[in-house]
Amino acid sequence: MATRKCAAVVVGAGPAGVAVVGNLLERQLGAVAWIDPSFESGRVHRKYREVPSNTKVSLFQAYATSLQPFRTVIENTPRPNAFTAMAKLDQEKTCHLHYAADMIRALTDGLIKMEQVHACRGFVTAANLSSKSDKPNWTVHIKQDNETDLHLETTRLILCTGAHPTNLPIPVPGLSITPLNLDVVLKPSELATTLTTTPTTVAVIGASHSAILALLNLLTLAQTSHPHLRVKWFTRHPLRYAEYKDGWILRDNTGLKGSAADFARTQLEDSELPTSEAGKVIEKVDTAGGEKREKELYAEHLPGCQYIVQAVGFTRDPVPKLSQEGESLGMEFDHETGRMCKPQAGPPIPGLFGAGIAFPERVVDPYGNVEYAVGFFKFMNFLRRVVPGW
Ligand SMILES: Cc1cc2nc3c(=O)[nH]c(=O)nc-3n(C[C@H](O)[C@H](O)[C@H](O)COP(=O)(O)OP(=O)(O)OC[C@H]3O[C@@H](n4cnc5c(N)ncnc54)[C@H](O)[C@@H]3O)c2cc1C
Numbered sequence: 001m002a003t004r005k006c007a008a009v010v011v012g013a014g015p016a017g018v019a020v021v022g023n024l025l026e027r028q029l030g031a032v033a034w035i036d037p038s039f040e041s042g043r044v045h046r047k048y049r050e051v052p053s054n055t056k057v058s059l060f061q062a063y064a065t066s067l068q069p070f071r072t073v074i075e076n077t078p079r080p081n082a083f084t085a086m087a088k089l090d091q092e093k094t095c096h097l098h099y100a101a102d103m104i105r106a107l108t109d110g111l112i113k114m115e116q117v118h119a120c121r122g123f124v125t126a127a128n129l130s131s132k133s134d135k136p137n138w139t140v141h142i143k144q145d146n147e148t149d150l151h152l153e154t155t156r157l158i159l160c161t162g163a164h165p166t167n168l169p170i171p172v173p174g175l176s177i178t179p180l181n182l183d184v185v186l187k188p189s190e191l192a193t194t195l196t197t198t199p200t201t202v203a204v205i206g207a208s209h210s211a212i213l214a215l216l217n218l219l220t221l222a223q224t225s226h227p228h229l230r231v232k233w234f235t236r237h238p239l240r241y242a243e244y245k246d247g248w249i250l251r252d253n254t255g256l257k258g259s260a261a262d263f264a265r266t267q268l269e270d271s272e273l274p275t276s277e278a279g280k281v282i283e284k285v286d287t288a289g290g291e292k293r294e295k296e297l298y299a300e301h302l303p304g305c306q307y308i309v310q311a312v313g314f315t316r317d318p319v320p321k322l323s324q325e326g327e328s329l330g331m332e333f334d335h336e337t338g339r340m341c342k343p344q345a346g347p348p349i350p351g352l353f354g355a356g357i358a359f360p361e362r363v364v365d366p367y368g369n370v371e372y373a374v375g376f377f378k379f380m381n382f383l384r385r386v387v388p389g390w
Contacts, residue, residue, distance in 0.1 A: 051187075053100065100376065160355050165311070203301075232305055331352065361381075
């Protein structure tokens with residue numbers, strides 16, 4: 001890498017990091033250093049290629065065409081390519097996420113060829129803020145692929161470091177049960193080889209979009225290669241769906257959409273499950289009714305299960321070690337501005353920002369419900385609003 005000083009350092013090359021780099025380039029702020037171990041679209045490529053999307057194809061297209069640097073990449077990419085593949089799909093329908101992952105990869109490949117972008121394969125381990133001058137000055141430490149260390153200086157450090165499925169303690173302490181990673185259950189090809197074909201019961205916890213996809217994948221397996229597979233589905237909540245209103249979507253970020261919603265409506269609702277195909281494999285354990293009742297139900301049903309998969313949300317991946325003048329620096333994310341602040345609603349930390357699933361925008365719908373906006377186009381909308389202030 002030729003330069004050691006740059007206008008911005010972007011950490012992470014998932015859909016959020018790509019959107020940040022595009023927005024910074026559009027604002028022509030100068031050289032952007034971009035750090036990621038692989039530049040392969042982040043988790044959507046590594047884990048979710050086989051997952052059906054919950055957003056329409058048109059929203060992935062809207063993401064890819066929002067910015068001039070992206071449009072330049074699309075124009076310069078030999079055809080056929082990931083953009084032409086996406087354009088051929090029905091724009092009003094959903095698609096498998098491999099289309100979206102390939103689109104992110106094609107944008108990445110184009111962006112890293114641009115003169116203002118300095119891509120570095122590696123991992124950001126730490127960053128220190130010096131407040132000696134008027135402008136924030138971050139020194140960013142990178143462990144490169146070749147094991148050598150690189151130090152960069154910048155006025156803007158942007159964390160797009162992603163998140164992983166949350167794992168809570170097993171609800172019955174001391175129980176011998178094998179945790180099954182949610183990412184594995186969301187990938188049918190890996191799930192099929194992870195579970196044996198002997199009689200097996202998997203406990204699924206949750207009623208989120210991911211939980212419903214997990215149930216669907218397990219059901220499909222039971223109906224094909226794993227006929228002895230059974231599922232106990234533990235949920236506190238009734239199924240909740242996204243509702244299309246006039247110009248906005250109720251439960252846009254938390255409600256079921258697409259094929260997960262169709263499956264839930266037709267097979268998992270209490271009125272459907274006893275007679276549906278899903279009901280032959282899935283037993284629902286309704287854990288509503290308070291903590292005590294929930295504990296009792298887990299104690300009763302969980303010992304009969306060999307595996308447990310938790311689909312109860314996502315947790316931020318660890319961020320680089322942050323310090324100011326060598327002293328450890330705590331931070332909280334401001335979901336309105338994309339800035340990091342000192343803990344307990346303290347002042348903004350100069351030059352430190354975040355985006356993506358780890359640092360999403362907070363949105364309030366017309367009914368006053370608060371949600372966090374997660375999805376490619378939502379990241380883009382947020383960034384288009386906040387990056388001019390960074
Ligand atoms: C089941 C499921 C279905 C989904 N469906 C949709 C959908 O239909 N439509 C939609 O728009 N969205 C969907 N999403 C959301 C979307 O795919 C994810 O939220 C998105 O991929 C997250 O992007 P990200 O860039 O924030 O993080 P990631 O993709 O996790 O990328 C983070 C990157 O940062 C790198 N990194 C982390 N730490 C460091 C470090 N210290 N130094 C260097 N690099 C680092 C990682 O290696 C990784 O490459 C879905 C998500 C899930 C889980």
